[in-house]
Amino acid sequence: MHPLLDETHELVRKSAAEFAEREIDPFVKNMENYEYPRDLLRDMGKLGLLAPMGPIDYGGPGLDFRSEILTVEEVAKHSPGVATILEIQGSLIVDTLATYGNNAIKEKYLSKAISGETIISYALSEPCCGSDAAALESVARRERGEWVLNGHKMWITSGMNADAYLVFARTGPKEERHKSITAFMVDRNKCVETSPIHVIGLRGTGTAEVKFVDCELGDDAVVGEVNKGFYVAINSLNLGRTCVGSIGLGIAERAMREAISYIKQRSAFGRSLADFQVLQHYVANMYAQTESVRSLVYSAAYMRDKSLPDFLLYAHSAKLLGSRLGVESTRVAIQMMGGMGLSTDNVLEMLYRDAKVTEIYEGANEIILNTIYRFMEK
Ligand SMILES: Cc1cc2nc3c(=O)[nH]c(=O)nc-3n(C[C@H](O)[C@H](O)[C@H](O)COP(=O)(O)OP(=O)(O)OC[C@H]3O[C@@H](n4cnc5c(N)ncnc54)[C@H](O)[C@@H]3O)c2cc1C
Structure with a gap:
């Protein structure tokens, strides 16, 4: 254990x-x-x-x-x-x-x-802005004692299938950036229009472009405080980013196991593939990298459970290295399996495409690096 x-x-x-x-x-x-x-x-x-x-x-x-x-x-x-x-x-x-x-x-x-x-979908990203979420353009205006939401969200996981959406929209001047954003709960009804987006991986997750057209919302729909929605978004992403590290970890472990079982049963040049030292080194590297990311991801989660201050630094490091590990381990595992690794009948082909997405969603890794550096400066 x-x-x-x-x-x-x-x-x-x-x-x-x-x-x-x-x-x-x-x-x-x-x-x-x-x-x-x-x-x-x-x-x-x-x-x-x-x-x-x-x-x-x-x-x-x-x-x-x-x-x-x-x-x-x-x-x-x-x-x-x-x-x-x-x-x-x-x-x-x-x-x-x-x-x-x-x-x-x-x-x-x-x-x-x-x-x-x-x-429920989490609807933050927009066509204008993913990394620069503080520049978002969806707007909720106050009209006759209600909020009226209009906005256009992009890349929303489960967007095609969700029953409701946690939506981030501007409730003040755009120049105030993150200080004029509010979070709202919006039920799926006639004011919500969805259309599918197909990307390289994560098929079947209902990724969608979601438009909100004159959605009327009461004050009860506000999550947190008015104009404090950006903090709601960021705090939830701290957990989500640790989870993305964990997805990378799971992908890497599966890739390693698939590669090991393949090289043990296939032979070339009169020997088992598992007898070639170069392939043994691939496996050894995968193991060492997987276990180091495991320690990082579990430490981040432990820190959150114990309310320790370094959680944020660890959470972002876990996202960065977990997502990279998923991509690298599936790439190497496919290499070890030759043509069989590329077959669409093989789970590695799907894992490789899925892993690539983890380097981009919930904060592209360049943004994660910016954040890690900012936390280090503090
Ligand atoms: C399959 C999938 C599912 C998704 N699910 C959701 C979801 O459920 N909800 C949601 O709200 N969003 C979701 N997203 C959106 C995702 O979070 C964004 O795609 C991501 O944040 C990057 O934003 P962008 O695509 O607009 O890229 P951009 O912000 O345009 O960035 C493009 C490139 O420029 C780099 N870059 C940008 N700014 C800087 C900077 N300051 N310094 C260095 N480099 C920079 C980025 O790192 C990236 O490499 C999903 C995306 C995908 C692909």
């Missing part, structure tokens, strides 16, 4: 691993054909796997962040797409609504988001 984990964590890991093997593996091909895993998410909700940190008062398991990280890691070994949906639902949505939501929001959304009855 890893020194930062206890027996409860191992039980969570086991339950996530068993679910992934039994339920997710048979659905992976459907997702590659762009089918969204709606029933799987409900089943995960029933088992407490969709939002492990969901508060007990709202029917959640009330577990810690390490439990969330382990669930994401185990699921990512089978489907980085499902892992992405669940880390958004668990960290970016459930934890955010539990922390910042008013009573009406908690009553309306929390139990259903934990059980998987309601899927």
